Amino acid sequence: MGARDWLLDDSPASRVQADLGRAYRMGMALLRNPLAVIGALIILVLILTAAFAPWIAPESPFGQDLANRLLPPSQQHWMGTDELGRDIFSRVVYGSRITLLIVALVAVISAPLGLIIGAVSGYFGGWTDRFLMGVTDIFLSMPKLILALAFVAALGPGIENAIIAIAITAWPAYARIARAETLTFRSSEFISAVRLLGASHFRIIFRHVLPLCTSSMIVRVTLDMAGIILTAAGLGFLGLGAQPPLPEWGAMISRGRTFILDQWWVATMPGFAIILVSLGFSLLGDGLRDVLDPKHGGER
Amino acid sequence: MTAPLLEIDNLRVSFPTHTGRVEVVKGLSFTLGRERLGIVGESGSGKSMTGRAILRLVRSPGRQVADRMVFDGIDLQAQSERAMRALRGARISMIMQDPKFSLNPVMTVGAQIAEALRVQERLPHRAVRARVLEMLEAVRIHNPERVARLYPHEVSGGMGQRVMIAMMLIPRPDLLIADEPTSALDVSVQAQVLDLIDELVRENGMGLILISHDLGLVSRYCDRIVVMNAGEVVESCVASELNNATHPYTRGLIAAQPRMEETRDELPVLDRSAWSGT
Amino acid sequence: MSAISFRNVDISYGDTKVVEGAGFEVAEGESFALVGESGSGKSTILKAIAGLAPDWTGEISVLGQPCGHRPDQAFAERCQMVFQDPYGSLHPRKTVDATLVEPLVVHGIGNRSARVVDMLAAVGLDRRFRFRFPHQLSGGQRQRVAIARALMLEPKVLLLDEPTSALDVSVQAEILNLLKRLRREQGLTYLMVTHNLPIVGFMCDRMAIMNRGRIVEIAPATALHDGAFSDPYSRELYAASGGNPDLEQTL
Numbered sequence: 001m002g003a004r005d006w007l008l009d010d011s012p013a014s015r016v017q018a019d020l021g022r023a024y025r026m027g028m029a030l031l032r033n034p035l036a037v038i039g040a041l042i043i044l045v046l047i048l049t050a051a052f053a054p055w056i057a058p059e060s061p062f063g064q065d066l067a068n069r070l071l072p073p074s075q076q077h078w079m080g081t082d083e084l085g086r087d088i089f090s091r092v093v094y095g096s097r098i099t100l101l102i103v104a105l106v107a108v109i110s111a112p113l114g115l116i117i118g119a120v121s122g123y124f125g126g127w128t129d130r131f132l133m134g135v136t137d138i139f140l141s142m143p144k145l146i147l148a149l150a151f152v153a154a155l156g157p158g159i160e161n162a163i164i165a166i167a168i169t170a171w172p173a174y175a176r177i178a179r180a181e182t183l184t185f186r187s188s189e190f191i192s193a194v195r196l197l198g199a200s201h202f203r204i205i206f207r208h209v210l211p212l213c214t215s216s217m218i219v220r221v222t223l224d225m226a227g228i229i230l231t232a233a234g235l236g237f238l239g240l241g242a243q244p245p246l247p248e249w250g251a252m253i254s255r256g257r258t259f260i261l262d263q264w265w266v267a268t269m270p271g272f273a274i275i276l277v278s279l280g281f282s283l284l285g286d287g288l289r290d291v292l293d294p295k296h297g298g299e300r
Numbered sequence: 301m302t303a304p305l306l307e308i309d310n311l312r313v314s315f316p317t318h319t320g321r322v323e324v325v326k327g328l329s330f331t332l333g334r335e336r337l338g339i340v341g342e343s344g345s346g347k348s349m350t351g352r353a354i355l356r357l358v359r360s361p362g363r364q365v366a367d368r369m370v371f372d373g374i375d376l377q378a379q380s381e382r383a384m385r386a387l388r389g390a391r392i393s394m395i396m397q398d399p400k401f402s403l404n405p406v407m408t409v410g411a412q413i414a415e416a417l418r419v420q421e422r423l424p425h426r427a428v429r430a431r432v433l434e435m436l437e438a439v440r441i442h443n444p445e446r447v448a449r450l451y452p453h454e455v456s457g458g459m460g461q462r463v464m465i466a467m468m469l470i471p472r473p474d475l476l477i478a479d480e481p482t483s484a485l486d487v488s489v490q491a492q493v494l495d496l497i498d499e500l501v502r503e504n505g506m507g508l509i510l511i512s513h514d515l516g517l518v519s520r521y522c523d524r525i526v527v528m529n530a531g532e533v534v535e536s537c538v539a540s541e542l543n544n545a546t547h548p549y550t551r552g553l554i555a556a557q558p559r560m561e562e563t564r565d566e567l568p569v570l571d572r573s574a575w576s577g578t
Numbered sequence: 579m580s581a582i583s584f585r586n587v588d589i590s591y592g593d594t595k596v597v598e599g600a601g602f603e604v605a606e607g608e609s610f611a612l613v614g615e616s617g618s619g620k621s622t623i624l625k626a627i628a629g630l631a632p633d634w635t636g637e638i639s640v641l642g643q644p645c646g647h648r649p650d651q652a653f654a655e656r657c658q659m660v661f662q663d664p665y666g667s668l669h670p671r672k673t674v675d676a677t678l679v680e681p682l683v684v685h686g687i688g689n690r691s692a693r694v695v696d697m698l699a700a701v702g703l704d705r706r707f708r709f710r711f712p713h714q715l716s717g718g719q720r721q722r723v724a725i726a727r728a729l730m731l732e733p734k735v736l737l738l739d740e741p742t743s744a745l746d747v748s749v750q751a752e753i754l755n756l757l758k759r760l761r762r763e764q765g766l767t768y769l770m771v772t773h774n775l776p777i778v779g780f781m782c783d784r785m786a787i788m789n790r791g792r793i794v795e796i797a798p799a800t801a802l803h804d805g806a807f808s809d810p811y812s813r814e815l816y817a818a819s820g821g822n823p824d825l826e827q828t829l
Contacts, residue, residue, distance in 0.1 A: 011706030189667035198651035342746035556751035562779035
């Protein structure tokens with residue numbers, strides 16, 4: 001019996017086999033969607049680039065060479081050089097690390113936070129719900145970038161504070177989704193059945209409610225990644241995110257703005273990187289939605 | 301007997317799956333006069349799909365083919381989608397299972413019934429209103445003027461189903477297809493709704509196809525019965541002869557039903573291996 | 579001591595009273611039915627006993643212990659419930675195994691794997707089904723899993739909320755037979771809600787007929803044979819359910 005048959009077995013012999021089989025089926029469904037595959041490939045390239053940046057980048061991202069400043073793209077400098085003679089390609093490659101770090105940290109902080117607040121709010125309802133959703137609505141009512149700006153202004157500029165600021169502005173949307181999702185099955189019979197077993201609220205929320213919210217959350221977070229990258233770039237552009245000489249893409253565009261008419265490549269190259277990665281996350285998110293979210297006809 | 305109202309020969313409906321196309325209706329044939337035909341089967345037997353296929357309502361990627369599908373001299377398979385739309389409702393109507401999902405929640409009951417009529421016939425406003433109230437009375441709604449102004453969520457399940465019936469019968473169709481028309485209703489209301497359908501069908505000399513999982517109910521309200529299992533007809537008989545059914549599936553189905561004066565200790569269970577390959 | 583004692587209970591949802599002045603006693607080992615049409619309050623009574631409809635006044639006790647207004651662990655060991663919809667009562671992302679282990683984990687009971695295997699056998703499910711997800715099961719198989727989950731804690735009282743109304747006739751027969759056999763083998767007490775009188779005739783000893791939140795009559799199941807009901811509503815319900823010349827009678 002091949003590995004494929006083992007995974008697709010209709011009557012698995014263990015929990016591990018059942019879970020792997022499910023994951024395999026989802027993976028296959030995802031692979032049938034060409035756009036999602038393209039998205040996944042872009043993300044994979046981003047991760048590999050970040051991991052192997054020192055081997056990929058031909059030069060140091062910080063090495064200044066004032067003799068060779070503002071060179072157009074050529075054999076030697078694929079993306080040209082910037083105003084301090086640094087190789088833009090190398091800086092974009094190293095910049096992928098920062099982008100990935102921002103994306104990962106924001107996801108790790110804000111998704112669980114939103115998930116828990118939303119699930120608790122939806123599960124208990126009543127005053128808990130009104131209070132938590134009130135707070136959420138206050139956060140939601142303010143534009144993301146402005147709110148992040150205010151936080152960074154209070155905390156001081158820097159990449160860590162930018163991440164915290166973005167995470168704080170990102171969770172309310174997740175809380176809303178998790179709450180809506182929780183409300184749809186809060187009074188369903190399988191939750192009643194677990195309550196009847198005498199399980200605690202804590203257990204019901206974490207073991208039974210949250211697993212059902214996660215798939216739509218993963219989809220939403222993936223789709224939001226593009227926005228997070230853009231917010232981070234926006235903060236960088238405004239000089240409130242990563243500080244020079246860190247090769248953050250938004251900050252690089254900001255620096256290149258001065259030369260945009262004569263030396264277009266300085267601002268355009270990191271811009272391309274941002275667009276490409278945002279696109280990758282969006283495509284992957286769309287594909288994941290088709291696979292994970294039964295509401296859109298995925299599990300047929 | 302005059303020319304049949306509906307003739308169906310070798311109807312097949314199939315859906316694609318990962319392992320190729322799967323047929324849910326496998327070569328169904330029957331003819332229907334101006335009579336009442338019951339199609340009985342359990343879930344997955346293809347009985348509902350048959351009802352939809354007659355109206356050519358099988359949604360893509362499902363596919364239907366038949367050697368012959370003729371309604372009152374009209375070849376249903378040769379009709380354009382546009383011609384089918386004109387046929388649906390006007391000549392062939394369908395009553396669905398749950399009125400809650402079939403009625404438009406933001407339109408009053410009266411407006412929806414009027415809409416059903418207006419699509420088919422051009423009538424002055426006053427005449428439409430008169431027909432709507434007349435129809436509501438015909439489905440035994442005592443206060444038609446008031447009910448016509450209600451929204452679907454303001455009427456009970458039984459009342460909603462009566463409104464559906466009014467909506468389906470107001471264009472005076474020749475054939476009515478009722479797919480589990482009462483399974484969402486309470487027993488006492490069930491009988492009323494079915495009696496009503498029965499009476500209207502007989503008065504207007506229409507054909508009726510009653511699709512249901514309930515053998516007892518179908519045998520009570522139909523002239524002939526077709527029993528389906530896994531897409532195939534296993535038994536076809538006159539309703540009064542159901543007790544003499546020969547196929548083990550039909551017999552098993554009858555026996556598995558608890559009776560009012562139950563004395564058996566255990567209900568006989570269908571032995572599916574007796575006739576199907578699985 | 580009666581298994582379920584229900585004395586002068588009013589149950590409300592918000593401002594509306596759904597059940598008024600209901601009272602009945604179910605003896606240990608008895609199978610008792612609550613019969614009525616939708617909106618009669620029969621399911622609400624089950625929910626009140628289970629602690630899922632907390633807004634009630636009066637006295638409810640199970641096996642001599644008064645019931646609280648919320649489900650708790652001690653209650654869970656005495657009394658469990660099987661729900662109506664086999665498609666909605668199983669967690670869609672959990673395997674059969676995970677669903678059946680859950681009660682053992684919550685109550686800290688060991689030897690889990692063996693217990694799950696035994697229970698699957700008891701409800702007539704093959705071992706192959708143990709690690710399947712609900713969407714890989716048919717309606718009847720799901721309902722067997724739901725029954726197995728309810729029995730994992732070895733309760734003495736089982737609340738059944740229309741356990742077969744969503745199933746096909748042939749599958750219904752299998753589940754009814756299973757419930758009947760389990761009751762005999764484990765000495766269970768059943769309180770079953772249904773709108774289907776013939777099922778009462780097959781499964782139950784006595785029944786309470788409900789109409790608009792009130793119990794109008796308590797009758798033995800044998801009343802179904804001859805229609806010996808005293809209340810006019812009961813007679814009406816009996817007639818509408820086919821207590822008249824019918825397919826089955828002539829068989």
